Amino acid sequence: MGKTFAEKVLAEAAGVPVTTAGEVVNVYPKLIMSHVASWRCIRTIEKMGVDKLYDVDRIAMVMDHISPAQSAKIAADHKLCREFAKEKKVEKFYDVNAGIAHVVLMEDGHVRPGMVIIGTDSHSTIYGALGAAGTGVGFSEVTATWVTGYLWMKVPESIKVNIEGPLAPGTSAKDLMLKLLGDLTADGATYYSVEFHGSYVNGLSISERMTLCNLAMELGAKFAYVRPDEVVRDYLRERGVYPEDYNEIHPDPDAEYVKTIEVDGSKLVPQVAAPHTVDNVKPIDEVKGIKVDQVFIGSCANAKYEDLAIAANVLKGKKVAPGVRLIVTPASKNIMNRIVEDGIFQTLLESGALFTNPGCGGCAGDGASMADGEVTLSTANRNFQGRMGSYHSEIYLASPEVAAATAIRGEITDPRELTVGEEVAG
Numbered sequence: 281m282g283k284t285f286a287e288k289v290l291a292e293a294a295g296v297p298v299t300t301a302g303e304v305v306n307v308y309p310k311l312i313m314s315h316v317a318s319w320r321c322i323r324t325i326e327k328m329g330v331d332k333l334y335d336v337d338r339i340a341m342v343m344d345h346i347s348p349a350q351s352a353k354i355a356a357d358h359k360l361c362r363e364f365a366k367e368k369k370v371e372k373f374y375d376v377n378a379g380i381a382h383v384v385l386m387e388d389g390h391v392r393p394g395m396v397i398i399g400t401d402s403h404s405t406i407y408g409a410l411g412a413a414g415t416g417v418g419f420s421e422v423t424a425t426w427v428t429g430y431l432w433m434k435v436p437e438s439i440k441v442n443i444e445g446p447l448a449p450g451t452s453a454k455d456l457m458l459k460l461l462g463d464l465t466a467d468g469a470t471y472y473s474v475e476f477h478g479s480y481v482n483g484l485s486i487s488e489r490m491t492l493c494n495l496a497m498e499l500g501a502k503f504a505y506v507r508p509d510e511v512v513r514d515y516l517r518e519r520g521v522y523p524e525d526y527n528e529i530h531p532d533p534d535a536e537y538v539k540t541i542e543v544d545g546s547k548l549v550p551q552v553a554a555p556h557t558v559d560n561v562k563p564i565d566e567v568k569g570i571k572v573d574q575v576f577i578g579s580c581a582n583a584k585y586e587d588l589a590i591a592a593n594v595l596k597g598k599k600v601a602p603g604v605r606l607i608v609t610p611a612s613k614n615i616m617n618r619i620v621e622d623g624i625f626q627t628l629l630e631s632g633a634l635f636t637n638p639g640c641g642g643c644a645g646d647g648a649s650m651a652d653g654e655v656t657l658s659t660a661n662r663n664f665q666g667r668m669g670s671y672h673s674e675i676y677l678a679s680p681e682v683a684a685a686t687a688i689r690g691e692i693t694d695p696r697e698l699t700v701g702e703e704v705a706g
């Protein structure tokens with residue numbers, strides 16, 4: 281019987297010839313990411329009286345949640361991390377101006393096919409977009425790995441998702457993942473490695489692969505994976521990383537999956553996750569017309585360059601509805617630079633958007649907060665009660681296209697209707 285991606289990647293990371301789902305292996309992760317929670321790791325090793333880190337080159341620290349600091353406590357956490365990184369010579373240290381860790385580390389070529397990557401953030405599954413095995417762990421696991429170099433892991437079983445494309449007009453990877461969440465529930469893939477296959481993912485943009493793999497976390501996935509191809513190789517080449525710098529891992533054609541899910545992309549319609557769980561998903565027809573106070577285009581799920589370009593395309597020459605706050609938080613400084621250079625920034629600004637600095641921003645409850653009774657339509661990946669301010673507010677999740685259309689009308693809007701209507705009215 282052949283081997284899945286998870287079985288192969290963990291065998292390599294553990295330095296053993298083969299592994300089988302269910303086995304426990306001692307893994308040497310190639311990249312250890314921590315965000316602002318790094319301060320906890322630092323305090324822990326201080327308490328343990330440990331001074332020496334196993335391999336500083338594998339450590340990446342990114343100050344993305346709640347940045348710049350909005351309180352003395354957070355400022356002190358950032359300061360501690362900054363000083364620690366300097367003292368220990370952590371070269372992959374990104375300060376408050378860089379953006380969201382996941383996006384920044386991919387943009388800078390630190391994420392490569394075949395790597396096992398752990399991070400103090402659940403959405404580390406996103407690294408599967410480049411064929412890496414990323415997974416979120418606690419800060420204590422990261423601390424232990426800083427010091428010992430290794431972390432044990434149970435080899436997960438795998439689920440195969442076969443997506444036949446192209447997707448129906450007006451839909452994207454976000455709609456696809458929301459639909460899967462609705463069908464499988466938020467625990468539908470708990471501790472499974474989710475492999476995306478099928479004609480839709482062949483040649484798919486990195487941006488859309490990131491959305492697939494990011495949202496796989498909301499299904500409970502341990503890893504997510506899209507097979508690396510020329511799109512991945514080109515993305516890395518642009519970053520000075522060449523095929524000889526990494527080892528692509530592909531599952532065997534006869535690998536064993538606990539389940540195979542078939543998705544027909546041509547039948548997809550825009551999807552929305554209604555409050556307060558990610559799997560409370562409805563086709564847009566069931567929620568359209570619901571009034572919103574705010575639209576948030578941000579997060580590691582959907583604030584990439586392509587996402588902002590899609591939103592700008594919908595909003596070009598149009599205005600945000602009176603009384604609605606459209607808050608745009610680009611995922612990284614690089615993305616901010618690109619949109620400033622090519623006019624997307626200006627287009628969104630003219631439509632009435634308010635920009636905040638790159639980072640997690642409102643997605644991590646920092647800014648973009650709501651008062652009692654308010655409603656936000658967000659491009660993020662979580663709509664838990666109270667995540668964006670008041671416990672008595674509501675978050676709907678959708679794609680950037682739905683978000684932009686919703687900002688124009690001030691109510692949840694099917695972008696396919698808006699385009700047709702506007703053109704006719706034209």
Ligand SMILES: CC(C)[C@H](C(=O)O)[C@@H](O)C(=O)O
Pocket residue numbers: 345400401402403416644662
């Ligand atoms: C703060 C962090 C631990 C958390 C996560 O792990 O995902 C956050 O990024 C989130 O999206 O809720």
Ligand code: SF4
Pocket residue numbers: 345380401403578579580581639640643644660661
């Ligand atoms: S952008 Fe949101 S989902 Fe992504 S890491 Fe930050 S807080 Fe978590």
